[in-house]
Amino acid sequence: MVGRGRPRDAEVEGKVLEAAVAELRQRGYEGLAMDRVAERAGVAKTTIYRRWSSKAELVVALITHLRDDVPFEPGDDSRRDLTALVTAIAARLTSTPTTLVADLAAAAARDPRISESVRTLWAARHRAVTEVVAKAQQDGLVLTHVAPAVLVDQLVGPLYYRLLVTGEPLTPEYARTLVTSVLGPSRSDQES
Amino acid sequence: MVGRGRPRDAEVEGKVLEAAVAELRQRGYEGLAMDRVAERAGVAKTTIYRRWSSKAELVVALITHLRDDVPFEPGDDSRRDLTALVTAIAARLTSTPTTLVADLAAAAARDPRISESVRTLWAARHRAVTEVVAKAQQDGLVLTHVAPAVLVDQLVGPLYYRLLVTGEPLTPEYARTLVTSVLGPSRSDQES
DNA sequence: CCCTTTCCGCTACTGCGGTTTCGTAAATCA
């Protein structure tokens, strides 16, 4: 009694998610209209609602689908690793439309399910930083009187803070300064 | 050439702001409907739009209106001051509905004018922290190899980061840890 | 081959909420 009736078109899911991602990138969460997603995907709106019961559900699925992680392999220099990582995250954030980040945060604040999926989206970055910070602590580069989690927040948090609140730019220099502030000045920095 | 034409009803502003506050408290940002605000204020929607060009502008004005700033008078202990200030900001943030903060950020990301208003909204807090950090630097409590602005970001940024991104709670302990991380451990902390 | 079931695309419709249009009221200026 499994395959009764006409089977679902297997291509639909992919096409819809792809279209939705494009719309989300372009217009943000609020600007994402189901009508447009349907049109872009070459699919009827009802077909979308047959798979996802609401716009929020669709976005949840979509975010899980996104997952473009910051590429990163750790070397033996923790300071360099950390700088590279924070800089990379800053670059990702600046290349992402600010409205997207803000809208995702807003949607997450409103809907627990979205909150969860969005959190997993950022979690990868967060975790990567945590690992490097832990390694730096092992290497004795960091004062150990503070929990690593807090240091991570102080490295990554300011990026979101600038992006969403103060509106200041996320330059590579800024990223470097953040790392310097947490690790203390390196030998080369102290010359200036 | 001042008073040409029919003068604006002076009572409108207050009535609308009051009504909007009530609606915001009751329904949140998204649930705040201009229709209901107008009805509750006993005013036509156009009358609202003549004074504020959009819902977001109205909400910004509203928040500015009820703005009871973080009260703060600096004492002679910079560490204590800073802890108190960061803790107070954290408390304010947690007592504010998260959606409101997120929605304001989203609105700001979408519209430059709103961005400006919202920025001035947070600016007071930011400035207060900056002053105390500068004072702490004068007192030799802070390593001087980092610009004060960055330290401020590392004190305040994590609060917004937790609130909007990771969703972790903003406890007083967390605020204290942030300060400790920036200033280094105090004598009393080192005992533990 | 029909029958049933499920999917699909299409169109229209409801309801809601932000924003605008328009006719009219209240003020100043000549």
Place this chain on the structure above:
DNA sequence: TGATTTACGAAACCGCAGTAGCGGAAAGGG
């Protein structure tokens, strides 16, 4: 008083989330 300028309220406009009803398509069961 009459022309002009600005404010006001009512109603309309518009976009969008979500639903409903249709004819037709693609599968399986008899």
